[in-house]
Amino acid sequence: MLLAAAALTKTYRLGRVDVPALRGVDLTVQRGEFIAITGPSGSGKSTLMHILGCLDTPTSGSYRIDGEDVGTLRGKDLARVRNRKVGFVFQTFNLMPRLTVEENVALPLKYRGGMARPERRKRALALLERLGLSDRVGHRPDELSGGQRQRVAIARALVGEPAILMADEPTGNLDSKAGANVLDTFDELHRMGHTIILVTHDPNVAARAERIVHISDGVVV
Amino acid sequence: MTLLESLLTGLDEARRHWGQTLLSLLGLILGTASIVTVLALFGGQATLTQDYLNEVGGVGTLVLENRDRSVRPRAAELASERLTYRDARILRDRARTLDAVIPGWTRELTYRAGSVGFDGEVVGTVPDYARINDIRTLGGRYLTDLDVERATRVAVLGWKFADSLFGAAPKALGAVVSLGGKAYTVVGVLEREEFRFAPWADNSLEYRNERAYIPITTAVAQHSADDALEFLTVRADPAAGVTRAESEIRSLLFATHGVEDFDIRPSGGGEGEDSGQFLLLFNFIFLVVGVVSMFTGGVVIANILLASVVERVREFGTRMALGATATGIFAQVIAEVLVVTVIGGVSGLALGTGLTGIVGYVMQIPAVVTPGVATIAIGTSLAVGVVAGIYPAIRAARLSPVEALRYG
Known part of the structure; x- marks a missing residue:
C-alpha cells in the first residue's frame, strides 16, 4: 500500500468558531492507481488533497506514505517529503514567471540538493521531450499557451520521480481542447505506472480515473 | 538546497525581475540621498554655529x-x-x-x-x-x-x-x-x-x-x-x-x-542677537525637513519592499510545495533585500553627496558628508530593509504552503 490515511480530521479556526473541513476520512491508495477525488465546492476535497500532498497538516488521524508516518512531520522533514514523494500540479500552473521552462522544471531537483547542474538539466530536458515540449525549453511561461504551461507544470511535478502525482483541478483554467490534451497526458502517465490522485468537481474529468472517491461534508460517501 | 544556493537564488531573482528591483532601488536611492543631503547641510550649519560661538568666547x-x-x-x-x-x-x-x-x-x-x-x-x-x-x-x-x-x-x-x-x-x-x-x-x-x-x-x-x-x-x-x-x-x-x-x-x-x-x-x-535668531530658525527648519525626509524615505523604501514581498508570498508557497524549506525561502529573501538595500544605500549616498555639493554651492553654505552622516544614511537604508523586507519574509516563511498559496 502506497498511501494510507485513517480517521483524518482537519478543523480550521475562524475567529472563535471551529470550522470542521474534514471529519474522519479513511483512504488507501495502491501503487499505480489513478484516483479522482470529487465533491461539491466546500466539501473538503481540496483540504484532503492538501493534506495528502503534505502542503497542510491534519488536526488528527494518521497518514502514511510508503510506510512512513508523515502526518506528524513538520517543517524541514515535511519539505523533504513534499520534494521526494509528491509531485504537485496546480489549477493555476504556478510556474515561476522569471525562470525559463527548463529552469522551472529543474527547480525540485535544485531544492533536493546533491545533484550537479548538468544532471538536473539533462533530466529536465528528457521529461520535456517526453511531454512534447522540446521546442519550448528556453521560453518563459508567459510565452506559452495554457495547455503548454500545464504540461510544463506536470514535467516539474514528475522530475523528482515522486511516488504520487497530485493534481488540483488541473483542467480548471484550460479550454476543453487543452484540457483533454492534459487529461490524455495523465492517462498516458497512468499507463506507464505512475500513481495519480486528481481533484475535480467535473464528473467528465473524474470519469477518466479508475476509482472515484466522493467527498461530501468532510467525509467519504 | 544549500544556504549558498538559496542566497544565489535570491540574487538571481533580484536580477531577473530587474524592473521591480530598479523601482525598489530608486525609492531607496532617493530616500537615502535626501537623508544624506539634509544631514550634511544640517551638520554644516551646526559646525558654523560652533565656529561663531568660538569667535565670541566659546562654550563656557x-x-x-x-x-x-x-x-x-x-x-x-x-x-x-x-x-x-x-x-x-x-x-x-x-x-x-x-x-x-x-x-x-x-x-x-x-x-x-x-x-x-x-x-x-x-x-x-x-x-x-x-x-x-x-x-x-x-x-x-x-x-x-x-x-x-x-x-x-x-x-x-x-x-x-x-x-x-x-x-x-x-x-x-x-x-x-x-x-x-x-x-x-x-x-x-x-x-x-x-x-x-x-x-x-x-x-x-x-x-x-x-x-x-x-x-x-x-x-x-x-x-x-x-x-x-x-x-x-x-x-x-x-x-x-x-x-x-x-x-x-x-x-x-x-x-x-x-x-x-x-x-x-x-x-x-x-x-549676535539677530544672527542667533536667524540661526535658530534655520536649524529648526533643517531639523524638520531632515526628520520628514528621513521618515518619507523610510516609508517609500518600506512600501516598495513590502509590496514586493506580499506579491511574492504565493510564489513562496509554490516553492515550498516543490520542497523549499522555510530557511531556504528566508535566505532567498534576505539575499534579495540585502542586495537592494546595500546597492540602494550606497548609490543614495553617492547621489546625496553630489546633491549636497550642489546645494552647498548654490546656497553658499558649508555642508560636508561626514562618516557619521554616511553611517546614518546606510544604517537607515539597512534598518528599513530589515523592517520592511525581512520581517515580512519571516512571516512568509512561517506560513504553511497552503496558507502561502492562498495568500492575498
Whole structure:
C-alpha cells in the first residue's frame, strides 16, 4: 500500500468558531492507481488533497506514505517529503514567471540538493521531450499557451520521480481542447505506472480515473 | 538546497525581475540621498554655529548684565550699585571657578581726528578681552596690564574706525585720536573681523570693527562719575563647569549687591542677537525637513519592499510545495533585500553627496558628508530593509504552503 490515511480530521479556526473541513476520512491508495477525488465546492476535497500532498497538516488521524508516518512531520522533514514523494500540479500552473521552462522544471531537483547542474538539466530536458515540449525549453511561461504551461507544470511535478502525482483541478483554467490534451497526458502517465490522485468537481474529468472517491461534508460517501 | 544556493537564488531573482528591483532601488536611492543631503547641510550649519560661538568666547563664556529694575523696587534693590568694576575685581580675586573676568564698560562717544568726526562706541576693558574673544592686531598691540594699572590714555581701534578716521588702518598707529574730548594715543589697530552665516548674510562681527578699546581704569576715570559697568564677561574654568561658576557668581555678587539685580546668559546670544535668531530658525527648519525626509524615505523604501514581498508570498508557497524549506525561502529573501538595500544605500549616498555639493554651492553654505552622516544614511537604508523586507519574509516563511498559496 502506497498511501494510507485513517480517521483524518482537519478543523480550521475562524475567529472563535471551529470550522470542521474534514471529519474522519479513511483512504488507501495502491501503487499505480489513478484516483479522482470529487465533491461539491466546500466539501473538503481540496483540504484532503492538501493534506495528502503534505502542503497542510491534519488536526488528527494518521497518514502514511510508503510506510512512513508523515502526518506528524513538520517543517524541514515535511519539505523533504513534499520534494521526494509528491509531485504537485496546480489549477493555476504556478510556474515561476522569471525562470525559463527548463529552469522551472529543474527547480525540485535544485531544492533536493546533491545533484550537479548538468544532471538536473539533462533530466529536465528528457521529461520535456517526453511531454512534447522540446521546442519550448528556453521560453518563459508567459510565452506559452495554457495547455503548454500545464504540461510544463506536470514535467516539474514528475522530475523528482515522486511516488504520487497530485493534481488540483488541473483542467480548471484550460479550454476543453487543452484540457483533454492534459487529461490524455495523465492517462498516458497512468499507463506507464505512475500513481495519480486528481481533484475535480467535473464528473467528465473524474470519469477518466479508475476509482472515484466522493467527498461530501468532510467525509467519504 | 544549500544556504549558498538559496542566497544565489535570491540574487538571481533580484536580477531577473530587474524592473521591480530598479523601482525598489530608486525609492531607496532617493530616500537615502535626501537623508544624506539634509544631514550634511544640517551638520554644516551646526559646525558654523560652533565656529561663531568660538569667535565670541566659546562654550563656557558667560555674560552678566544689569537686570531691569522692578516696577516697585524694594529698598535693597534701590541701594545696590549694580554691576561695577569693583564687582569685576571681587570675582577676579575670590572666584575659584572662573578662568577669566572681563569688565565691560561702553559709551557712545564722539571720535575726532583732524577734520573727521563721528559718534561711535568706546569699550573700556582689560587685556583678557582679546584672549577670550580671539582678537588679533593688524599692527601695534592690544591693551596691557600696565595700561590698566596706570590708567593710561591709550586706545586700540577697530579696523573700520581706524580706516574712517585716518584713511587707512595702518596710518592710525601712533596717531592721536580724540574720544569724548580727551586725547588718546592709538597703540594698536585690529584685524578686520568677519563672520557670515552665508555670503548673503550680514557680517555678524561687524560691530567689532566699529569701536575702540581703552583701559577700563581710564574709562572710569575720564568718562564716568562712578565705576558702573554695562556688562561683565566671565569664562568658567572648564574643570569647574558653567553651572558651578554661575552659582559662585551669584553668591559672591549677592554679598555686595544685597539683591540679585543681574542676569547671567551664555555669550553669543546677545551680541549676535539677530544672527542667533536667524540661526535658530534655520536649524529648526533643517531639523524638520531632515526628520520628514528621513521618515518619507523610510516609508517609500518600506512600501516598495513590502509590496514586493506580499506579491511574492504565493510564489513562496509554490516553492515550498516543490520542497523549499522555510530557511531556504528566508535566505532567498534576505539575499534579495540585502542586495537592494546595500546597492540602494550606497548609490543614495553617492547621489546625496553630489546633491549636497550642489546645494552647498548654490546656497553658499558649508555642508560636508561626514562618516557619521554616511553611517546614518546606510544604517537607515539597512534598518528599513530589515523592517520592511525581512520581517515580512519571516512571516512568509512561517506560513504553511497552503496558507502561502492562498495568500492575498
